[in-house]
Amino acid sequence: MERKHNFFSEVVRSLSPAKSRSKSPSRSASPLSLLRRNKQQFQSQPEPLIARSGSLRPIGETLAPLMEGPNPEGFENETKKEGWSALHNWMKGQLARAPSLSGYKRSDLRLLLGVLGAPLAPVPVSGDPLPHLSIKDTPIETSSAQYILQQYIAASGGARYQSSIRNAYAMGKVKMLASEYETATKVTKNRNSSRAAETGGFVLWQMMPDMWYVELAVGGSKVHAGSNGKLVWRHTPWLGAHAAKGPVRPLRRALQGLDPRTTATMFSDARCIGEKQINGEDCFVLKLCADPSTLKARSDGPAEIIRHVLFGYFSQRTGLLVHMEDSHLTRIQSTGGDAVYWETTINSVLDDYRPVEGMMIAHSGRSVVTLFRFGETAMSHTKTRMEEAWIIEEVAFNVPGLSLDCFIPPADIMCGSVSEACELPQERGKSMAGSNRNKVAALEKPQGKGDNIIWRVEV
Numbered sequence: 001m002e003r004k005h006n007f008f009s010e011v012v013r014s015l016s017p018a019k020s021r022s023k024s025p026s027r028s029a030s031p032l033s034l035l036r037r038n039k040q041q042f043q044s045q046p047e048p049l050i051a052r053s054g055s056l057r058p059i060g061e062t063l064a065p066l067m068e069g070p071n072p073e074g075f076e077n078e079t080k081k082e083g084w085s086a087l088h089n090w091m092k093g094q095l096a097r098a099p100s101l102s103g104y105k106r107s108d109l110r111l112l113l114g115v116l117g118a119p120l121a122p123v124p125v126s127g128d129p130l131p132h133l134s135i136k137d138t139p140i141e142t143s144s145a146q147y148i149l150q151q152y153i154a155a156s157g158g159a160r161y162q163s164s165i166r167n168a169y170a171m172g173k174v175k176m177l178a179s180e181y182e183t184a185t186k187v188t189k190n191r192n193s194s195r196a197a198e199t200g201g202f203v204l205w206q207m208m209p210d211m212w213y214v215e216l217a218v219g220g221s222k223v224h225a226g227s228n229g230k231l232v233w234r235h236t237p238w239l240g241a242h243a244a245k246g247p248v249r250p251l252r253r254a255l256q257g258l259d260p261r262t263t264a265t266m267f268s269d270a271r272c273i274g275e276k277q278i279n280g281e282d283c284f285v286l287k288l289c290a291d292p293s294t295l296k297a298r299s300d301g302p303a304e305i306i307r308h309v310l311f312g313y314f315s316q317r318t319g320l321l322v323h324m325e326d327s328h329l330t331r332i333q334s335t336g337g338d339a340v341y342w343e344t345t346i347n348s349v350l351d352d353y354r355p356v357e358g359m360m361i362a363h364s365g366r367s368v369v370t371l372f373r374f375g376e377t378a379m380s381h382t383k384t385r386m387e388e389a390w391i392i393e394e395v396a397f398n399v400p401g402l403s404l405d406c407f408i409p410p411a412d413i414m415c416g417s418v419s420e421a422c423e424l425p426q427e428r429g430k431s432m433a434g435s436n437r438n439k440v441a442a443l444e445k446p447q448g449k450g451d452n453i454i455w456r457v458e459v
Helices: 002-013 031-042 083-096 106-116 140-156 159-163 260-269 292-298
Strands: 049-052 055-058 167-183 187-189 198-207 211-218 221-228 232-236 240-244 271-278 281-289 303-315 321-333 339-356 359-374 382-397 439-444 454-458
Touching: 106 167, 106 211, 106 221, 106 359, 106 382, 140 159, 140 260, 140 271, 140 281, 140 303, 140 359, 159 260, 167 211, 260 281, 281 321, 292 303, 339 382
Parallel strands: none
Antiparallel strands: 049 055, 167 187, 167 198, 167 382, 198 211, 211 221, 221 232, 232 240, 271 281, 281 303, 303 321, 321 339, 339 359, 359 382, 439 454
16 A cells, blocks of 8 residues: 555646646656656565555556557557556657547547547536435425436445545546537538547646646647646646636536445436436436526636536436436627527446445446537528547545645636637637627638638627
8 A cells, every 4th residue: 555655646746736737738747658658667666555436456466458449559559568558658648649530530530629629517516525415394396306316426335425425536548529510501420430549648636625726738749737625727839728608517527426425415416307218228307407597607708508407317226317408509699690509418327337446336338429509590400419538547535745736727827707608610810718898790601611610709
């Protein structure tokens, strides 16, 4: 256990502001590269045992990472190495290699990372425990939801154990693809999905109840985001470092089978609306809606968040969360024109639950995103379909040395905050970042071969 302490202590020190944020926006000492260097350091030492994805094995005998989908460039040779070294050499290569433009346009990668990189949950989460189950003066929909959540907590590892977790770490691989684009007159499908898919990796750190940091690298681009409990920020290559509008909310990726405690707390205000079969599994359905004050705080200028609804599907057989579906609708009012609506729907399947240090963690899953634009005329709608598959490689809880300093926002964060609508398809070099002074003059489909929707912005 002493080896585990030294190993993770050095990793978390790489996240301190003096080291990891000194050269923002490009982090020179990310956890990805540090983990790789630690593998070489421990090769000359005795083989300690460390809890990893539900099993105990010597660090030097970890299985080589499995690939889902096509092998990225250079990964075939890396898999001849073992464990941490192969995975982290490959992930570091994902950060450094030139952007891959084969298969689809660079703007598609930007859209993928903007929508799937670091989406947030619809509502903020407090650190308060779940209320005691009560049926007195409580609607049946609410009491049923509370009972389902109690079963979920028990199935995930138990309330007592979950309350003992102070922080968590997870690392995995992702594969993203823009698979389909539809207009009123035609549907364009990506016929060579195996080559068009972009692969990458991510690392996630959490400190309970509402601090987190995630770094995701795909296709030569990197997105990282975090929360210090008071502010949610994000850095992308096209917008730089900026704060997100609205209250502090959890990272959706953490709710995808990695953080049962936050998931249960978030659904504490949900209602049970019935039952539904998902992939042959009978499930209870819980519905959670963002309140008007949260929606108003997330809106910005011409972009208004009208609704954000999250559905959780809990297995009646295991009690675990096996499916999530959330949808939010944004209204964009152009100057002197009709309003345009964007509906973003994310369906996620959570699979391969395995115990890790007593906690049931989903080790794989996939998401399908539909971005639907409508509202100008009856025949002007567009629909983009995107897909993501992920595999969890490493999970650990109560990492020694992880402190509050690891979640300090970047020093060069932009003044003001940025609306979620800035990630919708837009003209190169333009964005809705900055302020309410930006007015959307028009949304139109460009002429020519491209099918991307663009923003025309006047300041």
